[in-house]
Amino acid sequence: MNSNFSLDDLMVIEASRYIEDENIVLVGTGLPMIASLLAQKLYAPKMCYVVETGNIAPEVIPTPSSVCDPRVMYKAIKHGSLLDSLGGILQRGLADIAFLGGAQIDQYANVNSTVIGDYNNPKVRLPGSGGANDLASHAKKILIITRHEKRRFPKNCDYITSPGYLNGPNGRKNAGIPSEYPEIIVITNLCVMEIDKNTGKLVITKLMPNISIDEVLTNTEFQPLIKSPVKNVSHPTQNEINVLHKEVDPFGVYLKTH
């Protein structure tokens, strides 16, 4: 076993494993971007990275701070508009994968990035949807990456910014959301959860090395179902670790360096 990795590293590495070659992937910045770039370097060289500001298929230079950073514009095939990316590609139905973060994720994989507390009387106002609602509404598969803390996994979000399965297995279809029954995979530093299409709820499918179910449950406010037998997240290969630390986030902008 390689000991020179953290569970944060493995969270990003595991997330990258869900992207397939030639996928069209809509991503913002932060950990979702790091994971997508890792995938592009390791398993999905022909992945098409689409940035909401309008950049299509750039060769990203490490490490961008923003979707407006020139580092996500380098050698793109097109510098277009937000309507090109979120309208003409995403809403048009061409995105295979959308990759999100989020402050709260609930039992139906709904995501809140708008407000903690009441919308009209907020405890903490967060940045808002941005393109996240659009990503979650239209992509065929949704990946969510976030560090696992109890407050981040409430039973119900204070505010639903981006749709998971809303309130049950047919929640999305009933609401008229174009991507009716997408796979949704939540990757954290403790486990992987996936939507169970029969209930529309998150199920624990994999555990990170040396993490117990109890540890996940203690750090989750809702009661996730558990898939039996629960699998283990594969240990990172030396190559995965090297590429992550040396090529994708060499300055430790998003992940602590070792």
Place this chain on the structure above:
Amino acid sequence: MSNKIIDKRMSAKEAVEKFVSDGDTIGIGGQSIGRVSTFLAHEIIRQNKTNLTLVGCNLSLSMDLLVGAKLVKRTECGSGSFERFGTAFQWRNAIQNNLIEVQDYSHLAMASRFLAGSLGIPFMPSKSMLGTDLLKSQNCNDKKHFEIIDNPWKKNDPVVLLPALQPDVSIIHAQMADKSGNIIIEGFTTHEPEMIKASKKVIVSCEKLIDSEFIKSNPEKTTIPYIFVDAVIEQPWGGYPTSVYNYYEHDSDHIIEYQQKAKAGGKEYSDYLNKYIYDCKSFEEYIEKASGPTKQKYLKDSMQKLL
């Protein structure tokens, strides 16, 4: 041929006096830490235009400055974020203290509203936001902010209609423009093409004023034709401290300084506004105070390495 061209050059002072009024709805260009219209936002603050409604997608620094200067009554946008540099803190504080009204949309929803405005039609259908709390809060004033209908061509298929948005005036900072207002934006264009075409008035500042002959020899490069534009101001560094593609990188140091002051609020924040806006005779004075020649060279070189 040059005599056939309308000359829309004027100073920022003149442009804001002429085209921005108290109570206006203002379209804000740029996004996050890229090509934000800092120069024109500073001028609006200097002229103390009040009671403004700000609209756009991810409105970071312009929105935060205008809110922090207490000139804003309402925002309609997709987000208030500097991404890695944090939330738009003055905007956040204003919302948490109920000082401004907010109507949230997704980014595609805002771009769709501008698209409707730019096409001269009353609304645009969308399949975003359905089922979520973004469509639960028609609570800002008595206007309807969306309507959900059934697709007339398909049963049981809800569609949301979003009202067209035609800002009274938009402010943007571009790489190039000629004196009549033909604009060339390089790099991403985010929501700007639709927003500019939807706006009743448009003020554009640019890094470089170009000859109209260049536009005529390279018409495929024109992002926005002059017919949509009302005022043109050449202002190098007009997007500072955010980046302008092909010209300069964002200045992390100044963005971090701004974010610290904006988060702290109170006297620290008003000191920032005084130092960098109210006490500056010109935008150049702000640029000199905030960056200086060494930093400027660094930001230019840094951009060149990324092209």
